[in-house]
Amino acid sequence: MSRPEAKFCRDCGTAMERRIPPMEDRERAVCPACGFIDYVNPINVVGTVPIWQGDQVLLCLRNIEPRKNFWTLPAGFLEAGEGSAEGARRETCEEAGARIELGQLYSVFDVPHAQQVHMYWLATLLDTDFDPGPETIECRMFALDDIPWDDLSFRTVARTLWHFVVDHRAGAFGTHYGEVTWGETLPPLPER
């Protein structure tokens, strides 16, 4: 998803040039005709950890690339004009057709190499009538001991679920922040 710089101005269609804008410290793509500056900023991915009866989590088998056929938490890109929690709820509905009660903000993970920030909310499933959308092959509930760690879609999903299992054992749920790096491996879960 990391985005190349603009070649043409979105406002007037003129070919962009690279220069350092006034009062700034780095080169940007700038329009020589109208002055538009193409700032490139990370995009937010928002989703939920949908929990059933306290100890089962809903995962979705991805029907789209990247990571088709891997298990994921329902999540997607935050839209303009939308709140993050609202976006997390929308994505849970779109990808799983699940009815949830939203809980606390649970994890915030930077993914600098993908120019993304991922945010997950805890959510309580209100029933188990799912209705997978076109981006999902199948919805399935997993007991916390049966999470398919080797077949998860993304590092942010794995780390969020890892924290959830650890917090579930401890009986206390905080808000977790971290930065995801290429090729990282999860620490082992603590001994029971």
Next chain:
Amino acid sequence: MSRPEAKFCRDCGTAMERRIPPMEDRERAVCPACGFIDYVNPINVVGTVPIWQGDQVLLCLRNIEPRKNFWTLPAGFLEAGEGSAEGARRETCEEAGARIELGQLYSVFDVPHAQQVHMYWLATLLDTDFDPGPETIECRMFALDDIPWDDLSFRTVARTLWHFVVDHRAGAFGTHYGEVTWGETLPPLPER
């Protein structure tokens, strides 16, 4: 800061058209020549709550619009390729020239009408030698009882400081999430 849709394609310069892309549910600006879709997503603003000796907070008097001459926490737009905490540290350095030790993620506020998400980290000031950058008129330390509530720059700054004062009284600091709406007013601080 809310951004109008692209009139021209950033990749090939062709005039964009409005249509609903395949597998989507809403109109986007789409390039009829190369197929580029102009997704518009919220942008992240990252900053810190710089604390001195546990009960004084560093604020910066803004030297730029919007809200020039109002007091703000050091913060700015997250850059591509940068982690959120790293961006919060960079902005604190650029706007205040302050040396800090970063603490926990403290507040996450959606500002849907501005297409922004604001995130603040707690930070401990290592000394009081500030060096305001060009975006700052003056840096000043405020005791928690003297925060200039009527002269703060943005709602997210006010709400973050409000939580800090409440948490400071209670002696426990969580991570706060919320959505900021136009024209909202802060609840009064609780009685001591």
